[in-house]
Amino acid sequence: MLKKEAFIGAIDQGTTSTRFIIYDQSYQVIGSHQMEFTQFFPQAGWVEHNPVEILESVRVCMSKAIDKATEDGHNLDSGLKAIGVTNQRETTVVWSKSTGLPLYNAIVWMDVRTSSICRRLEEQFPGGKYHFLETCGLPISTYFSAVKLLWLLENVDSVKRAVESGDALFGTIDTWLIWNLTGGSHSVDPTQNTVTGLHVTDVSNASRTMLMNLKTLDWDTPTLETLGIPSEILPKIVSNSEIIGNVAVGWPTAGVPIAGCLGDQHAAMVGQACRKGEAKSTYGTGAFILLNTGEEIIKSNHGLLSTIAYKLGPNAPTNYALEGSIAIAGAAVQWLRDSLGIIQTAPEIEDLANKVDNTGGIYFVPAFNGLFAPWWKDDARGVLVGITRFTNRSHIARAVLESICFQANDVLDSMHKDSKEKAGVTYEDFLLRVDGGASANNLLMQIQADLLGSPVIRPGDIETTALGAAYAAGLAVGVWTEDEIFSTVQLEAKATTFYPKLEEEQRKKKVESWYKAVTRSFELANLSL
Ligand code: ADP
Numbered sequence: 410m411l412k413k414e415a416f417i418g419a420i421d422q423g424t425t426s427t428r429f430i431i432y433d434q435s436y437q438v439i440g441s442h443q444m445e446f447t448q449f450f451p452q453a454g455w456v457e458h459n460p461v462e463i464l465e466s467v468r469v470c471m472s473k474a475i476d477k478a479t480e481d482g483h484n485l486d487s488g489l490k491a492i493g494v495t496n497q498r499e500t501t502v503v504w505s506k507s508t509g510l511p512l513y514n515a516i517v518w519m520d521v522r523t524s525s526i527c528r529r530l531e532e533q534f535p536g537g538k539y540h541f542l543e544t545c546g547l548p549i550s551t552y553f554s555a556v557k558l559l560w561l562l563e564n565v566d567s568v569k570r571a572v573e574s575g576d577a578l579f580g581t582i583d584t585w586l587i588w589n590l591t592g593g594s595h596s597v598d599p600t601q602n603t604v605t606g607l608h609v610t611d612v613s614n615a616s617r618t619m620l621m622n623l624k625t626l627d628w629d630t631p632t633l634e635t636l637g638i639p640s641e642i643l644p645k646i647v648s649n650s651e652i653i654g655n656v657a658v659g660w661p662t663a664g665v666p667i668a669g670c671l672g673d674q675h676a677a678m679v680g681q682a683c684r685k686g687e688a689k690s691t692y693g694t695g696a697f698i699l700l701n702t703g704e705e706i707i708k709s710n711h712g713l714l715s716t717i718a719y720k721l722g723p724n725a726p727t728n729y730a731l732e733g734s735i736a737i738a739g740a741a742v743q744w745l746r747d748s749l750g751i752i753q754t755a756p757e758i759e760d761l762a763n764k765v766d767n768t769g770g771i772y773f774v775p776a777f778n779g780l781f782a783p784w785w786k787d788d789a790r791g792v793l794v795g796i797t798r799f800t801n802r803s804h805i806a807r808a809v810l811e812s813i814c815f816q817a818n819d820v821l822d823s824m825h826k827d828s829k830e831k832a833g834v835t836y837e838d839f840l841l842r843v844d845g846g847a848s849a850n851n852l853l854m855q856i857q858a859d860l861l862g863s864p865v866i867r868p869g870d871i872e873t874t875a876l877g878a879a880y881a882a883g884l885a886v887g888v889w890t891e892d893e894i895f896s897t898v899q900l901e902a903k904a905t906t907f908y909p910k911l912e913e914e915q916r917k918k919k920v921e922s923w924y925k926a927v928t929r930s931f932e933l934a935n936l937s938l
Contacts, residue, residue, distance in 0.1 A: 440478030669881030680873030712783025733820025869903025
């Protein structure tokens with residue numbers, strides 16, 4: 410059989426694992442590899458990754474996915490036309506330009522070590538928590554890169570010294586990967602001591618730092634000055650779909666252009682073909698719900714963020730989004746697996762939870778690192794309420810699944826309130842597109858539809874993040890057109906729709922009980938040992 414000639418690769422560097430997926434021109438996966446990497450929890454509330462381990466995971470995934478595709482008879486030497494990069498957002502790295510080595514571990518998006526810095530900033534500025542909202546669309550929160558960078562500047566001597574000597578580079582994971590993929594600190598020609606790595610980020614990742622102006626799509630000088638962040642350490646901001654540079658010698662895909670870069674949630678929006686008025690929810694380590702608000706920046710009155718949806722080309726229009734982020738979704742399932750040992754693998758939670766028809770009246774709030782949208786409570790911590798002698802492992806497993814859906818429900822509720830007022834989107838014809846590792850769980854998706862009271866549609870391929878990065882790269886090199894990538898035909902072909910079955914009265918009662926549980930989780934950060 411004649412194999413298609415053009416292939417596009419996607420690096421999907423997530424919070425818990427890295428993937429490299431190679432697609433053919435008809436969006437079929439011809440090779441992929443995935444591997445988990447180490448999560449470091451040095452103190453309560455702290456979460457770190459080793460940037461070098463992440464880089465190596467990319468190398469291994471690339472190499473193994475290429476081997477798989479090659480074994481199956483695909484010619485990648487001439488056929489791999491471009492690579493797209495998508496990544497966990499906000500996670501912050503500072504490294505040395507000269508050695509190429511990180512100056513500290515990557516501080517992961519969910520890490521809350523910066524809560525005292527946030528409180529200080531809130532007290533310092535007249536606008537409090539919302540001082541920078543007008544410019545960057547975000548409240549002051551431990552979540553975003555700027556405060557993680559401030560922590561590094563204030564607490565790590567090697568970072569301070571490197572900034573002073575002009576040797577420091579700041580980046581989110583996309584920036585770290587692209588800088589290394591395009592040469593890092595190694596010169597191509599050993600006789601020339603030139604730094605070849607390209608120091609870039611894209612509009613979507615930049616929109617999560619608190620430092621980018623949402624309107625100009627450039628670093629916001631007044632914000633940088635106010636926070637004391639040196640502009641020299643920041644990368645150049647590019648669009649989501651353009652040729653950024655070529656992969657350097659020494660990598661398995663040497664010579665191939667990197668032509669797409671998007672934060673994971675923005676890539677999922679593209680992968681789910683979300684146009685104006687359409688929303689998607691991705692269930693990974695956290696859960697992230699984004700509604701495309703078109704070319705208009707909508708400011709939320711109900712605890713959501715304004716952010717970039719995507720900008721597919723340097724001259725393409727910018728689509729914005731309202732976003733609700735949930736820090737702990739699949740991570741709560743991992744906690745049951747790794748810390749409590751109630752399950753051996755994440756998918757086992759479905760069978761365990763299915764052993765009971767309901768939670769027996771218990772509610773779990775996984776506020777492990779505070780609560781993000783719509784609550785924004787850094788000092789919240791996890792609670793399990795309503796426990797009796799009757800409660801068993803299955804009830805807990807079911808309460809964990811419900812907690813993921815209740816949190817998504819809170820965000821969607823805010824989204825509907827905001828959009829009804831401002832974007833004309835209503836519940837009546839609402840349909841939620843879902844994806845991400847945990848969306849494979851049928852019970853989770855049914856609970857989501859029940860709690861939402863709207864249908865939930867899951868595409869056949871739930872790796873929409875990688876697909877979105879591939880789309881963006883393929884678009885830039887002319888393998889696909891925009892009409893092709895926004896056609897939902899292939900998404901819908903093998904999709905499963907979950908329809909709500911819960912009585913409205915029952916739904917309301919459960920949501921009320923959930924609110925009771927959520928409020929019990931507030932102000933628990935400093936309980937004594
Ligand atoms: P990320 O990109 O954030 O690393 P993924 O999209 O790979 O996340 O999804 C992995 C997460 O989904 C993990 O937290 C895991 O516990 C959870 N998960 C995976 N499969 C299931 C399942 N069948 N049911 C519930 N949770 C699951």
